[in-house]
Amino acid sequence: xxxxxxxxxxxxxxxxxxxxxxxxxxxxxxxxxxxxxxxxxxxxxxxxxxxxxxxxxxxxxxxxxxxxxxxxxxxxxxxxxxxxxxxxxxxxxxxxxxxxxxxxxxxxxxxxxxxxxxxxxxxxxxxxxxxxxxxxxxxxxxxxxxxxxxxxxxxxxxxxxxxxxxxxxxxxxxxxxxxxxxxxxxxxxxxxxxxxxxxxxxxxxxxxxxxxxxxxxxxxxxxxxxxxxxxxxxxxxxxxxxxxxxxxxxxxxxxxxxxxxxxxxxxxxxxxxxxxxxxxxxxxxxxxxxxxxxxxxxxxxxxxxxxxxxxxxxxxxxxxxxxxxxxxxxxxxxxxxxxxxxxxxxxxxxxxxxxxxxxxxxxxxxxxxxxxxxxxxxxxxxxxxxxxxxxxxxxxxxxxxxxxxxxxxxxxxxxxxxxxxxxxxxxxxxxxxxxxxxxxxxxxxxxxxxxxxxxxxxxxxxxxxxxxxx
Amino acid sequence: xxxxxxxxxxxxxxxxxxxxxxxxxxxxxxxxxxxxxxxxxxxxxxxxxxxxxxxxxxxxxxxxxxxxxxxxxxxxxxxxxxxxxxxxxxxxxxxxxxxxxxxxxxxxxxxxxxxxxxxxxxxxxxxxxxxxxxxxxxxxxxxxxxxxxxxxxxxxxxxxxxxxxxxxxxxxxxxxxxxxxxxxxxxxxxxxxxxxxxxxxxxxxxxxxxxxxxxxxxxxxxxxxxxxxxxxxxxxxxxxxxxxxxxxxxxxxxxxxxxxxxxxxxxxxxxxxxxxxxxxxxxxxxxxxxxxxxxxxxxxxxxxxxxxxxxxxxxxx
Numbered sequence: 001x002x003x004x005x006x007x008x009x010x011x012x013x014x015x016x017x018x019x020x021x022x023x024x025x026x027x028x029x030x031x032x033x034x035x036x037x038x039x040x041x042x043x044x045x046x047x048x049x050x051x052x053x054x055x056x057x058x059x060x061x062x063x064x065x066x067x068x069x070x071x072x073x074x075x076x077x078x079x080x081x082x083x084x085x086x087x088x089x090x091x092x093x094x095x096x097x098x099x100x101x102x103x104x105x106x107x108x109x110x111x112x113x114x115x116x117x118x119x120x121x122x123x124x125x126x127x128x129x130x131x132x133x134x135x136x137x138x139x140x141x142x143x144x145x146x147x148x149x150x151x152x153x154x155x156x157x158x159x160x161x162x163x164x165x166x167x168x169x170x171x172x173x174x175x176x177x178x179x180x181x182x183x184x185x186x187x188x189x190x191x192x193x194x195x196x197x198x199x200x201x202x203x204x205x206x207x208x209x210x211x212x213x214x215x216x217x218x219x220x221x222x223x224x225x226x227x228x229x230x231x232x233x234x235x236x237x238x239x240x241x242x243x244x245x246x247x248x249x250x251x252x253x254x255x256x257x258x259x260x261x262x263x264x265x266x267x268x269x270x271x272x273x274x275x276x277x278x279x280x281x282x283x284x285x286x287x288x289x290x291x292x293x294x295x296x297x298x299x300x301x302x303x304x305x306x307x308x309x310x311x312x313x314x315x316x317x318x319x320x321x322x323x324x325x326x327x328x329x330x331x332x333x334x335x336x337x338x339x340x341x342x343x344x345x346x347x348x349x350x351x352x353x354x355x356x357x358x359x360x361x362x363x364x365x366x367x368x369x370x371x372x373x374x375x376x377x378x379x380x381x382x383x384x385x386x387x388x389x390x391x392x393x394x395x396x397x398x399x400x401x402x403x404x405x406x407x408x409x410x411x412x413x414x415x416x417x418x419x420x421x422x423x424x425x426x427x428x429x430x431x432x433x434x435x436x437x438x439x440x441x442x443x444x445x446x447x448x449x450x451x452x453x454x455x456x457x458x459x460x461x462x463x464x465x466x467x468x469x470x
Numbered sequence: 471x472x473x474x475x476x477x478x479x480x481x482x483x484x485x486x487x488x489x490x491x492x493x494x495x496x497x498x499x500x501x502x503x504x505x506x507x508x509x510x511x512x513x514x515x516x517x518x519x520x521x522x523x524x525x526x527x528x529x530x531x532x533x534x535x536x537x538x539x540x541x542x543x544x545x546x547x548x549x550x551x552x553x554x555x556x557x558x559x560x561x562x563x564x565x566x567x568x569x570x571x572x573x574x575x576x577x578x579x580x581x582x583x584x585x586x587x588x589x590x591x592x593x594x595x596x597x598x599x600x601x602x603x604x605x606x607x608x609x610x611x612x613x614x615x616x617x618x619x620x621x622x623x624x625x626x627x628x629x630x631x632x633x634x635x636x637x638x639x640x641x642x643x644x645x646x647x648x649x650x651x652x653x654x655x656x657x658x659x660x661x662x663x664x665x666x667x668x669x670x671x672x673x674x675x676x677x678x679x680x681x682x683x684x685x686x687x688x689x690x691x692x693x694x695x696x697x698x699x700x701x702x703x704x705x706x707x708x709x710x711x712x713x714x715x716x717x718x719x720x721x722x723x724x725x726x727x728x729x730x731x732x733x734x735x736x737x738x739x740x741x742x743x744x745x746x747x748x749x750x751x752x753x754x755x756x757x758x759x760x761x762x763x764x765x766x767x768x769x770x771x772x773x774x775x776x777x778x779x780x781x782x783x784x785x786x787x
Contacts (some may be wrong), residue, residue: 046579200584223568236571247474249786258473258784261729333608 004149004409006420017072017468018411020186024179025069025411025418033068033413036178040066041290043174065461066171068169071410071423071443075470076109078189081144081152082437084336085226087327089140089429091391092159092314094321094330095323096136100126100310111322120367123275125282129299132205137315139165140268140429141199144337146408153340153405154426157323159273159315160307164442164462165428166230169194169237171464172440187469189439194428195237201432203269207301209253214267216240217257219248221273221289231272245277250293253301269294275309292369294438317366318344319398340405346397354401355392357387361401362452363392376452378404391393407452410463412445422446424454425465439467471572473784478632480782482581486615489558491643492545495519498677502620503538507688515539515673517580522650522677525553527575546604547592556588556609562615565732576620577615584611627728630721634777641714641770648701648764654735671697678709698759699751711766714747718773719743720750724782725766736774742769 008018028036044063060160098104099116100123106113116122141162143155172191174257199216206214210316220231220245235242247257248266256263271278277287282295291404297303313319324335342348354361363375375388392399409420427441444454444465454460471484502515516536520526528551548554550560563585566573573581587607591599601623616636623629651674655782671692675681678701687706688696704710726732754762779785 046582222562228567229570232567232570241475242571243472244474247472260471260473260476260631260725260781261731289593 001306002154004406004420004422005151007146007408007410007423008420010324013401017466021070021411024182033340034296036068037413038069040177043177046168047170048287048456049301052235053215063165064456065447066174067412067421067445067461067463068175069411069413069418070175070182070464070466071425072466072468075468076288078467080336080438084152085140085142085144085427085437086435087162087331087333087336088142088157088323089431090435091323091326091330092140092157092298093135093431095326096159096308096311097130097134097315099313100128100136101130105326107331109179110325111319116319119316119318121275121310121312121316123313124311125295125299126308131308132207132304133397135205135431137311138201138306138431140431141165141426142337144425144427145340145405146425147280147406148408152337153437154323154337155340155405156317156320158426159311159466160274162426162428163227163230163272164426164444165194165461166233168428168440168442168465170233171462172295173235173443173466177428181327186466189467189469190441191438194438195234197436198238199238201430201434201436202270202304202306204433205304205306206267209301210267215265216268216270217243217248217266217271219243219269219291221277222451225272227272234270238462245287245289245291248294250291253297253300255291255294255297259426266303268306270306275312276304278309297462305327317342317364318346318402320384340402345399345401350401351392351396351410354399355389358389360404362397362404362417363388363401366398366400369375374453379450379452404452404455407446410443410445412447412461412463414447414449421448421449421453422452423463440465441470471627473782475569475572476628477778477782478565479628479631480635480777482565482569482731483632484563484639485558485562486581487636487643488553488641489555489562489608490612491639491647492523492553492555492558493605493612494677494679495523496542496545496601497605498673498690499538499541500605501676502673520544522647523553525551533680538604539716541598542604544606556592557603558685559588559611561585572628574618575629577618577624580611580614580618581588584615587611627725630725630728631781634718634725637714637717638770638774638777640709641711641718642767644678644701644709644711644772645763645766647674648698649760649767652759652763660737671787674701680707680709695751695755698754702754703746703749712743715739715743715746722777733776733780733782735773738776740771740772742773 008015008022014022018093041063044066092109095105099106105111106116137159139162141158141164143151143158145153145155168191202216203214215250216238218231218235218239220228220242222228225231232242233340243257248255249258251263253267255269257266273289277282279290279292279294280287283290294303295309298305298309321339323343324339327335343354345351345354346465354363356395358375359377361377363377365373375384377385407422407424410423411418412421415467423443425441427437430436443465444456444460446452446454447460447461456462496519497518515668516538517526520529520536520541523545526548529536529541529544532550533544544551546555549557549560551557564583566578566581591686618634619629623632651670671694672681674697675684680700684697684700687700687704700707700710702711704715705712707713721732722736722739726736
């Protein structure tokens, strides 16, 4: 039997949340399955959800593979996850408000000063300004993996602009359209409230200067961006304008958008571009994507930027190790969700251990994302491991390492039936006046047999994620 | 609405209308290719199709002799030709993708499906795609997109910018088609009354999908005056210059009403419409058909710029 926790089976018996699905998958003929699969694909294409993969060239309209077999959580499992995710989101925001303010956690010696203040993601331009309600990261995406019935680990936090939520919503829409009876037979908690909650979150952090219904916009790098579909989808679902940098301008103390009726004041900007590109006067002067002067308006309280510039310091992989410490320090609680043990190559002892055990570890770049530039020791050749050894020796502070986790598996449709494939989970926690989490998230699945890398840029797929209603 | 959004909507319409014009020209060419070889023969006719399309030189540079298969490739598939049907539909879809949020699901569906089908056709063996199918397909998807706009889109400013795109492109296309063929309508052409000019006039009417409509509206003998009247001044013909300018004026008025602010574009189109309303065919022949049409093309162009300056550029005024 496999060493991995299978979310559907407990020995030979089916775990309760999966009971209807086991029957459903068993009864589905191969013909019906391929019919439904192509129906799903056609639906995705028609809706226009496609995903361009950086650096691969090829078809910019490639679809992320959608696996029809849902991933299911019982109400009890979800209760624990929800509490853990919300706790973490509150702690991360408290940390951000602190390190751009008085820096109590550093003074208390709980986090080394250099990791915070010398961090590439620490934004000097954000120091001393407290955004509305003290919230820096309004959407916290927390990547979780499971290794056993009760064992969840946080793989990483995403405090800037976590993407993928459109898949959570569309995967559900498509499953409901294709298999309505599954939803009649089981009581599956809906996720469709997400766009409304998101809009309410943004409205709750409108600047104090705003004395009317706030005007919210989504700022996108443009339609060549790989997540453009998601930007436009969310704008549509919330009923707000999707703008590019060229559509906005600063005049006096406020930011405006160019409309056919003339300038219109903007109060809350949900930006889907990195700090570096927000304002060429403040950050990268060569950025064509941002709005000159925006940071001045932001700091004088004329507009709210979500997430706040500088929020990235909280999801840095070097800071990650200290998140449990943040939970204790700011909330006085014990962390509900555990971290994955992490070795910092910047520390001599850790680095020594990492270099000695490369074949068993996963090594990541501190600032990397999307599954690029990482080494999965047990799945790599000797040459690949040696190349990484040199990289680490060259710049130890650029790498962290973690044990290769025994990621849980979920049944997945494959060429000749159903087989277990490794999955992770990203729920999206909203932080404004309230802290909210819709019951669901994005389940990513490594479609290649044995693979532990679920990133869509590395050939991963997605699943609908169900939370059973109580 | 965002100026950029308005601009994308406007261009969706222009590209879709342009694709339709290209398809109708292809249809005319194909029909002519079935006719007996008269007055220079069909080779000449493919050339005049390209001429009417405004892409003759680009074609000759790339392909040389205008034989049917190459013209088909050029007008339907060639991505290097910005006015080819594949290019227009891709451009319309790209604009639509950018403003996905301003479209209804049905409208996006129609445009996106058309685009996916173009890609499918690009992968299909050409022998399986006879010209008549290509033309019919294009006319059908253009009608489908127009239909979804008509049936599902809110009558807000976005709707009016789309319609402005359609009417401005159509006015321009009608004027250009007429201009390329204007000599056929001149009374002093020696072949008047011969089989050839009847045939040429038929071509012109077909290129504007107005062949049968013309017979219903006028009846009797086909004459140059009737055709000019029909395609320029007739208020019933949906592609006449009068109808197009009238459409432009209506939608500019609607936008101005909605915003509570009149515009320079509105003044220009009203002046144009007033002139056309008073005009008789004799005036056009007196002024000179070519001179008149050049003036119309220039006016429509300026109108397009005025719309751009007032609403689409987003510059602060």
